Amino acid sequence: MKLIFSIFLIFAVSLSSFGATDRVLEKDSGDNFSGDWARAYVQSIDSSTELTAISSYSEFKPGEILVIQGHDSRQQVIGFVEIFSIENQDTDRFTIKAKLIRHSKYALVQLGDVLYRMDFNAFHEEYKGSTELIMKNNDVTSSATYRPLVFMGLSVGETAQTLNSNEFLFNFLGYLDYGWSNKLLIGTVIPGNFLSAPNLHAKYKFYESESNIFSFSANYFQSPDTFEGVVNTTLYWDSVSSESVISHVNLSLAIATFDKSKNLTALKGAGTSSFQSGYEFVMDDWNRVLAGPSYNFENKSVGGYLSYMWIWDHTHALFGISTTDVSKLVYDLKEGYYLNFDLFWRY
Secondary structure, three states, X not given: OHHHHHHHHHHHHHHHHHHHHHHHHHHHHHHHHHOOOOEEEEEEEOOOOEEEEEEOOOOOOOOOEEEEEOOOOOOOEEEEEEEEEEEEEEOOEEEEEEEEEEEOOOOOOOOOOEEEOOOOOOOOOOOOOOHHHOOOOOOOOOOHHHOOOOEOOOOOOEOOOOOOOOOEEEEOOOEEEEEOOOOEEEEEXXXXXXXXXXXXXXXXXXXXXXXXXXXXXXXXXXXXXXXXXEEEEEEEEEEEOOOOEEEEEEEEEEEEOOHXXXXXXXXXXXXXXXEEEEEEEEOOOOOEEEEEEEXXXXXXXXXXXXXXXXXXXXXXXXXXXXXXXXXXXXXXXXXXXXXXXXXXEEO
16 A cells, blocks of 8 residues: 555656646746736626726727636636627727626626636636636637536546537547537447447536536447446436535436446446446646545445546546445455546547
């Protein structure tokens, strides 16, 4: 166990150092992108969803998404607006009308707050991690850093979220998801199709509000041992619990299974029925902590997971520990504890 802990510690420190360096460089490029001159200042709050801002910058366009930065001492990003009209009062003064599309419920838009463009493909220190400021599927294209999680690793499974249309997610073992639309994704584990285990899965998001998301998925694969078809269906529910916590619940039912499926309980949706709940903690730097329990109906055992996920523009690295049975204090994939590692990308 000391060896395992040492490996984990070295891995965590290395990733943290890499992320810090990478993000400092991105922040510099973000500053150059926005420019100190490209600013507008809130002059009036016109309604519960609209505001007026004044700017001397002439390049803002209707339809643009701008961030709102509080003018207090913290100077954090507190929301987003979309420009719907611009009027030129004189050669050096422009009146911008904008509608609020998202903001933190823990902050108020005030007179004097700053509106400006932000390069969403770069990390910005003032853009703190928050459930209210996660980019939705219909928002501007952005780094995966600011987007909701779709995948939490092979041993934990997926969330209720889906990919953007034409977006890909794939991990280092060949797990692949493709966004057929903003509500439907399809996927497969590529190596299995060449190793006597053809497989296919699909997930459809049928309800989404500001606080809750429900999805339904179906998963088929053929057992390489018995060549029998295995079918799982899963109902997903994601809900926003607070400004930094999202809860994930899923119920997976095995409609068709095979005798040795109990040996695959470390992989979600692999021929067994289970109930899993958990929490996603959004850190200030947009990395995530994932934790929660699970119950496997076939084995009648309580398991769980605890992981830390580093997120860069497209790369996700996850490391932690999982268990299929909390009562078995052994290192074993079938009925004990095991290290949980994953590396995947979104494009």
